[in-house]
Amino acid sequence: MNIGDKVRMLRAKEQGIVTRFLPGNQVEIEIEDGFRIPVLRSEIVVVSEMEARRFQVEPGLEGQKSAKPEIISSSGIYLAFVTQSGPGGVKEATVYLVNNTDWELPFAIGEERENRYTGLYSEVLKSRSFFKLAQPYPLATIENWPTFLIQALWHRRGSVSLREPLIRRLKCRTQTFQAHSGSIPVLNQTGAVFQLDAEETVQAEPVKQETAKPLNATALRESLMGVAEKKEPAAKEPGTLTRPSSIIDLHIGKLLPNGFGSRTNAELLEVQLQEFERNLENAIASGMDDITFIHGVGNGVLRNELHRRLGKYPGVAYFEDAQKEKFGYGATKVKIK
Template identity: 75%
Template sequence: MNIGDKVRMLRAKEQGIVTRFLPGNQVEIEIEDGFRIPVLRSEIVVVSPMEATRFKPEPTVDPKKPAKTEIIGNVGIYLAFVPTSERGGVREVEVLLVNNTDWELPFTIGEERETRYTGLLSQVLRARSFARLGQRYSLATFESWPTFLIQALWHRSGGTTLRPPLVKRIKCRAQTFQANSGTIPVVNQTGHVFQLDVEDTVEPAPAKPKAEKPINAAALRESLMGMTDKTLPTPVERPSAQVDLHIEKLLPNGFGERTSADLLQIQLQAFEKNLENAIASGMDDITFIHGVGNGVLRNELHRRLGKNPNVAYFEDAQKEKFGYGATKVKIK
């Protein structure tokens, strides 16, 4: 089971897409109405992409009921390195581009070496499939590997949401290369895998080094000695265990001429400030009340929480009281 897989619950009718792995042998799935819920792995099964064609029931259309929104796997583009058999005592890897989404992906991939670009492969990558570059790289010359440049478009037949092109550069480093070992989605082989369509998961190509300033030994020694009597730590305001992010609470005197984007930014700033203060003040957990609405604020909070290294996990909180309108954050 991988992020982006379509799954079905064993004890309910809901289907969804795997968006995140949680502690306690749980996964988070996004169901049809856009909500994300935690579910035990033992309570779901992966839906085969062949199921729709092999077990297609006769369509029954009720004009009084609106058609259900199709669940689309939107996340899961990977650059993967698979070890091959040794040739002449030299260990090598082959490079794969993996599409674990429901989109077709017209793409190009090439090498960048300083100012020179070399194209390696260009084709259309079908949904839930992968492509081999047909080129191998020796682990003995790892430090001289090029920067890989991947450019792709998102395509689905019929009416769909326009998505911006995918452009990623990845320069392999020894530490991150080993840390990203695991099972490669779709291919189901062990290798080194980098996800390209999630922010901050791919290490960018290194920038040209700037000239370093001379080190002031006295200033460095003073900084390593810790706080002096001249500087005192600023006290951190401990937030409430429940923070209401409804805009009416944050702007009790009215919205003025602020746009929807301005109001969302105010809510996100309140979220970031309270989360940072909760972490700094040593709180074990904090709950953010965001409401249901159209899901924009909730999804943005979950995206930021998923990237915060100080967050152990987060989940929908107190469904009896808030429904899916609140998120509880467990702090490390």
Template identity: 80%
Template sequence: MNIGDKVRMVRAKEQGVVTRFLPGNQVEIEIEDGFRIPVLRSEIVVVSAMEAKRFQAEPTLEAQKSTKPEIIANAGIYLAFVPQTERNNAKDADLYLVNNTDWELPFTIGEERENRYIGLHSDVLKARSFHKLVQQYSLATFENWPTFLIQGLWHRRGASTLREPLIKRLKCRAQTFQSHIGLIPVVNQTGHVFQLDLEEPVQQETPKLKKNVEKPVDAAALRDSLLGLTDKKEPASLERPSSIIDLHITKLLPTGFGSRTNAELLEVQLQAFEKNLENAIASGMDDITFIHGVGNGVLRNELHRRLGKYPGVAYFEDAQKEKFGYGATKVKIK
């Protein structure tokens, strides 16, 4: 039993195609509905070519009415070496290319030796068939064999799924050559067999950890730092505001306020208020007065709302009414 073989259930009516072998003496088969299911090897038998023809020649009425899609074996291309004659106690091997799928495979096969390509053969490999090449290779020197390059296209008459071309290089090595002895599909002989269309697992690249590159220590700079000999930067001096800040927009934007909206003009006034209040607190002032005018009370109400949340403000009140009327607020700083 090989990948690509058509099989049927012993105790059921389902048929399918072997897609891969599983642990525990199980195989995975693809049934007519396109589902892949695991089954024990003892529960399935391989459908022989004669049996398949017999079923096709005498279809039942139920089968004629069935619209189920045809089961297609998509995998099963092999390169095989079959031992043949003995010459001076050294065996030679015949080279086979095997197609155990339901696709036709127009192919080329060649050798790569020291950056040179030597074409061996090209042909169309029919479904469930093999091609024996005329070349023979000595098993005693298999490690010196060239790299075999096989290229193929997948073809089926009628509507089918477009598949990527098959391009496979095979180099026989001592570590794996002897472990590939088995029954060759379609050829039905024992030899060294290698499947060419196995889906290779994608290896995810392990992210490289960035190494912390240590900068060389400047001994002189370290000594000066420990001894306090380095130049000390003077802290940035705070701008101590005036004790009376006029927030009228004509004072803040003496060159004109252009096309700014009322909301944008209010934001300019609030930014000036915040900046001067913070500088007054940081520079240790006792109090500061903001002239906001009377107007519609929008600016005054917003200032009072914000002052109520300032942790550095002790209290605030209307400034001298005789001097500012109701258009100014005095802020007492903690």
């Protein structure tokens, strides 16, 4: 088997051309849809010239297929991590940018470390395809991984809709990494998968001519190159990767404005702790430097439980009483690694 050979899969219908050889007894093939996928050598065979001629579709037959209505999928952009064993048996995560929409994505992806940006790749990601980052990341050092910055434009030939560029930051932590394990679209593998466009599930409306603003080509180009001014991500629904407020009020009256109902004190405490856990996880995952929790003074039960749990978080550098002149002794400031 050589680069340039035409091959077909033993357990699927796809055929393609060998483009390069990969570690782990794998090869990369470019299939008919135009994107490249890794496949085990044992799962493919070289197509002989005689076989290719015999199974070639006769001209004109494709046009006889019944046309199906176009179904437009406007959401489904993911950053996914597949775990594998690297040299010496070290567990590593391979990173994929996955496009499971009907849009093409001119994109740029880079790393942020201590407010310094390093560009990694810029390509055009076709519909229903993925892009694999060449550099794997050791799982043992996940807490020290950089923040991934993904920037992309939405493009579809003939589209009359204009969508805001996609700009997302993702900081991986052990807890959030494990919590997002699942099936990766398009790639058809299992790993940690984060949807980057979860809030953009509705296709943008066509831009009215009288209100449309002219596109600034220079600004868009600079945005893709990572030199544009950083844009804070918009707020999302609970449960998604968002950057929470830097100050979180855990007073039960704030969390349950419609009343406590028949909840016991233990159940009310659990409501507060769940709110604390969710915001702390999102703060760590989105790369925040610190976050402050207002818990009040009271009998100290909530404060003591927060401090006990903070002491076990690997992503927390330290925690302390927040600005006494502002909060008294009723708030804790958490410094994130």
